[in-house]
Amino acid sequence: MNLALVIDRSGSMQGPKLREAKRCVVDLIQRMHSEDHVGLVQYDDQIDTILPLTPVDQVSGIIDVLVQGITANGGTDLHAGWLRGGEMLAPKAGKQSTCHTILLSDGQTNRGLTNPARICEQVSALAGAGVTTTTVGLGADFNEELMTAIAQAGHGSAHYGERAIDLAETFEAEIGLLSQLQWRNVEMSLSGESRHIELLNTYQHAGEGWRMPSVALGSECWALFRMPMREAIRLQAESASALKVNVRAVDANGQQFSFDGQLQSLPIVAPDVYLAELGHELVERRINELNAAMLQMEIRDAALKGDWLQVEQLLNRLETIGRHEPWIAASIAFTRQLMSERDERRMSKEMLYKSRKMNNRLSSTDEMMFSMHADLEEQAFLRRKSTEGRRSET
Numbered sequence: 001m002n003l004a005l006v007i008d009r010s011g012s013m014q015g016p017k018l019r020e021a022k023r024c025v026v027d028l029i030q031r032m033h034s035e036d037h038v039g040l041v042q043y044d045d046q047i048d049t050i051l052p053l054t055p056v057d058q059v060s061g062i063i064d065v066l067v068q069g070i071t072a073n074g075g076t077d078l079h080a081g082w083l084r085g086g087e088m089l090a091p092k093a094g095k096q097s098t099c100h101t102i103l104l105s106d107g108q109t110n111r112g113l114t115n116p117a118r119i120c121e122q123v124s125a126l127a128g129a130g131v132t133t134t135t136v137g138l139g140a141d142f143n144e145e146l147m148t149a150i151a152q153a154g155h156g157s158a159h160y161g162e163r164a165i166d167l168a169e170t171f172e173a174e175i176g177l178l179s180q181l182q183w184r185n186v187e188m189s190l191s192g193e194s195r196h197i198e199l200l201n202t203y204q205h206a207g208e209g210w211r212m213p214s215v216a217l218g219s220e221c222w223a224l225f226r227m228p229m230r231e232a233i234r235l236q237a238e239s240a241s242a243l244k245v246n247v248r249a250v251d252a253n254g255q256q257f258s259f260d261g262q263l264q265s266l267p268i269v270a271p272d273v274y275l276a277e278l279g280h281e282l283v284e285r286r287i288n289e290l291n292a293a294m295l296q297m298e299i300r301d302a303a304l305k306g307d308w309l310q311v312e313q314l315l316n317r318l319e320t321i322g323r324h325e326p327w328i329a330a331s332i333a334f335t336r337q338l339m340s341e342r343d344e345r346r347m348s349k350e351m352l353y354k355s356r357k358m359n360n361r362l363s364s365t366d367e368m369m370f371s372m373h374a375d376l377e378e379q380a381f382l383r384r385k386s387t388e389g390r391r392s393e394t
Contacts, residue, residue: 001036001100001178002053002092004085005029007070008105008138010044014072017106017138020164022067024171029063031175032056039088040066043081044074045111053088077111078103079119082133082150086126093130096254100156100178101131102171105147106138116146120153127155132184136161136170137349144349148356152204155185155211157381160353162346162389169391173380177216177362180379183249186212188223191244191260196231200224200290202359215249219362219382224286233268240265285369288325292318293358299335300351303344311339311347327370330386346389353388 005025009018029038034057040050050066051059082103089099113119123133133154135147138161151158157177159170189209190197201223203210213221225243232242241262248258269277295318302310315335322329331354338347364382368374375383376392385392 001032001098002038002089003032003036003178004039004041004053004088004101006041006043006081006085006101006103008044008076008078008081008107009042009070009072010074010076010107011072012076012107012139012141016164018070018072020167021104021138022070024167025067026063027168028171028175029056029059031179033179037092039085041081041084041088042070043077043084044072045077046074047077047080047084049084049088053092075111076105076107076109078105078109078146079113079122080111082119083122086123086131086133089131090126090129093126098178098181098184099131101133101154102136102174103133103147103150104136104138105142107141108143109146116149119146120149123150124153127153132156134174135159136167136174138164138167140345140349144352148352155214158353158356160349160389162349162387166389166391169380169383173383176379177214177381180216180218181214182217182252183215186214186221186247186249188212188245188247191246191262192239193235197225197227197243200226202293202356209246212247213360213362215362216381218365218379220365221362222286224283224290232266236265242266285325288321288328289358292321292325292328293355295321296351296355296358300348300355303339303347303351306344308339308342315339325370327384327386330370330372331388334387334390350387350389357385357388 007021007025013021025040032038036056037053038051038056038059039053042048042050050070082101085101089101093099127133133150134156135151136159137144137147144160148158157174159173161167161170187206187209199210203212203223215221227242235242243263245261246258248256250256295314299311299314302314315332318328319332322332335350338350362382364378370384372386383392
């Protein structure tokens with residue numbers, strides 16, 4: 001693994017945020033394997049390479065001193081900081097090992113290139129060349145739309161920490177995922193006729209299909225499709241299956257694989273028999289998550305408009321879903337707190353990141369119904385947090 005850590009040291013990072021960020025950087029590097037490579041970039045309105053890409057076994061004796069030299073000062077040239085990290089990794093891209101940038105920011109980009117579309121265009125191009133990007137937003141003042149867009153364009157994860165103490169679990173999740181990757185560059189497409197088949201997740205389009213999350217040991221990615229019943233019956237009669245998919249991915253050794261799968265043939269029954277059938281528990285849970293994700297985005301939009309009556313009505317609908325899904329129910333208390341405080345900035349971030357998580361998350365291969373205690377035993381990148389911007393223990 002080749003990893004570039006790009007750390008915001010602008011003036012707004014002064015104090016606990018920068019202290020915790022530095023501690024997390026040291027801890028993350030200590031969790032890497034000796035054969036991995038790591039680089040470290042700091043940015044404000046100036047960009048400094050603290051550590052060029054270096055084997056981890058050569059860093060252990062100096063990393064504390066290097067990191068403690070990071071001090072807060074200046075503005076925020078987020079793009080140039082990210083670019084320096086990406087350029088550091090580019091010579092290693094296209095080979096068997098993973099090349100990944102982690103970008104941390106607590107503020108608005110206000111120096112250098114600030115146009116989100118142009119930034120994401122460059123991030124996407126570098127991801128296509130083999131250098132992916134994860135973003136970590138910290139506090140109440142960063143641009144969550146830009147940070148999540150960069151993560152999506154960069155084929156990475158988007159994390160959010162509301163307070164300095166929430167950073168540690170974010171870094172734990174990222175190194176846990178990266179160190180156990182089994183499949184990357186995962187893409188899914190439909191085989192055969194698909195005019196009336198709709199993907200309900202918000203996965204990014206990739207050619208004729210969609211880009212899926214990278215998959216680590218013990219995890220799986222998933223997708224939910226919807227089609228008219230008559231169309232399913234017709235396709236099954238014509239081609240023996242209503243849904244056929246192809247999945248392509250690169251394994252940990254850099255080898256490309258392709259897998260084909262199809263929905264098993266379903267019996268055609270009378271309407272009363274169909275209505276009497278119990279739903280599939282896992283499918284019902286996924287439907288609830290995606291319905292909740294849509295409501296969370298509507299709550300975000302209403303909060304940003306200051307329409308708190310609409311927020312209340314949408315929360316009531318979310319609570320209805322929560323009666324059947326404990327994870328959703330567990331998240332509602334904090335959302336109501338944000339509503340009572342009329343805190344549109346924190347509401348905007350919490351709803352955006354929660355919706356994204358419910359739409360596109362990895363799940364454990366043996367995932368059960370949500371239990372806060374049981375989820376704490378999961379690896380950090382698989383946890384279903386009740387509050388997306390806070391550590392699981394709170």
